[in-house]
Amino acid sequence: MTLQQESIELDEAAVEAPSGLSEIAKRHLVMNFTPASKYREDDLPVFVRGEHCSVFDESGRRFFDGLAGLFCVQLGYTHGAEVGDAVRDQLAALPFQTTWSVTHPPAALLAQKLAELAPGDLNRVFFASGGGESNESAIKLARQYHITRGDHARYKFIGRRVAYHGTSFGAMSLNGMTDVRKMFEPLMNGVRHTHNTKRYRRPEGETAQEFTDFLLGELESLIVQEGADTVAALIMEPLQNAGGSLKPPTPEYFQGVRALCDKYGILLIADEVITGFGRLGSWFGSKHYGFQPDMITFAKGVASAYMPLGGVIASDRVIETVLDGPVGMFNHALTYGGHPVACAAALKNLEIMEREGVVENVAALSPYLERKLTEVATKHVKIVGDMRGDGFHRTFELVTDKTTKRWEAEPLNAGDFVGKYLNPALAEVGLLCRVAIDAEGNPLVQVSPPLVMTRDDIDEMAGLLDSAFGLATERSGL
Known part of the structure; x- marks a missing residue:
């Protein structure tokens, strides 16, 4: 090709x-x-x-x-000129409108397109401006989901060591990078970290399956130690960027993570700010490694960074639970979430990516x-x-x-x-x-x-x- x-x-x-x-x-x-x-x-x-x-x-x-x-x-x-034409046309037609109880063509059509590309029943899209905002939004959505279900004790999040999820207060709390966190601590309460999937410097002779078993055993032990009924969500990148391109040791790793989430009623968030939109050779890293998250957070590649855009793709189950709850809405908002110009750029970007293979x-x-x-x-x-x-x-x-x-x-x-x-x-x-x-x-x-x-x-x-x-x-x- x-x-x-x-x-x-x-x-x-x-x-x-x-x-x-x-x-x-x-x-x-x-x-x-x-x-x-x-x-x-x-x-x-x-x-x-x-x-x-x-x-x-x-x-x-x-x-x-x-x-x-x-x-x-x-x-x-x-391809800046072609994307720029789409941006210019959108600026001429409608330079700005919110998605606060209204919509506009670029946001609606982009949400539909992302639902088509995302795995499983991830059909609902909340837009943000970048990766940190996307992960911040996922934190709030996970908390509201559990509160709506009556699980008020589920406020904890589990991430992986050395992982990076952003610089805003909540997203930084998820980070497993000590040097990024420590200057601003204390951060959001209740975040714990488990081993990442780095194999270099693991014990000599350890097989990939043995490493997988170790990781899943440690993760389950942490969940039980913290109290499974206090854990709201796990957040993991399919391939972890910080620490250096850390991929899962076996296909069973993420399948095992998914099984633990199901066993203990925990949501699984795939941070695909980097792995989304083709970086690994699939539209999403979760598809690439064969697992089904409850939410995907995205940014960067959705518009090839020609315009700032991010968001959360959530399952029908998560969003319908929140909408049916006492608040009757996802209790979160961003002025520039679903900005029509950014969404127009993203639609053109995805069109070019599909056209050019x-x-x-x-x-x-x-x-x-x-x-x-x-x-x-x-x-x-x-x-x-x-x-x-x-x-x-x-x-x-x-x-x-x-x-x-x-x-x-x-x-x-x-x-x-x-x-x-x-x-x-x-x-x-x-x-x-x-x-x-x-x-x-x-x-x-x-x-x-x-x-x-x-x-x-x-x-x-x-x-x-x-x-x-x-x-x-x-x-x-x-």
Whole structure:
């Protein structure tokens, strides 16, 4: 299958950036999760345009976007004009209307489309503006569902260690990332965390089924310990992003999680803010791994991030229970939930994805991507301890000691390697990806590229990773 490559002619004057934007941003713009050095010492990139899988800075230099913006630009940067036409038409017809006891065509039609794509009886859609709002909404929906049923004691939520679900108060409470949470604690009461599915550094000789049995046993033990009648919901990403592309060890894992939820009357929330809309080679990660959640939270890829949009897709059972309750409504609202312009962009995005076979492209090319990245890992075995993931979401975990599977401080600590050598090497070769030091002290290098990537693009991205690893190891003396 070949994806149609839409050629575009850019008016250079239209994308020419004013001078001094880097310094203006450093002075006035407070950036997301950005260290102080970016405001004071480091160069701050200014990107002014994009095309296919690449973005260009103000000097015209091209960077391969190996992270799809932030796990979200499914269509790459080529279809902005077509989506923009849909946005312009909607702005001309109806630039804004709420979904507070009224509706409009884009929201109604998008909800219908999402119900068609979602698994099982997930037929009801509440719209938000992004992933954090989506998870915040799911918290409130789960609580109201149980209260309506008379289960007032069910206020607890169980997530997984190192998982990330957002930065708002409730969503942050679900996070299993200590460094993100601790500055703002105390957070929402009653959140507990269980093991994630990371196999690297598990006991030698443990089988995937044994690991699955361990995870499910620990989860059930936690439910019982907390009091099953106090647990409202479990929230899990089908493939966990934070911690580095952590997929389920066996198909039985999520089937077992579903069975435990059914056994104890707990709702299962699939956080698909990243895994939704083709990232793993299926429309939803829950479909990909063969389990049925009670809710799916989504954002990012629904509109390829061309417009901000998110939401919750819930089962008929959950929504009808809430509507039949004493309040008579889902007692939650967002001004921009179901914004007509964002919904119009999402409808056009999904239309293009279906027309171009984008999800099928991921399924077809995932084995090739895995093979090429495995070649990179093998070539740089001196620092690559593990390469894992699924679909178009892969992570390299870097170590210096293969016995302990850890990055040891001597002769070079992880922070210095990343800051002084790896990040500069990636910038030099022109590759954007996510580099972080995980909770266990090991550097992670994560790629999650646009879903329109071709075999040639995979070759290019793998070659850039190869070059960056080579430069970093050579210059660091490792």
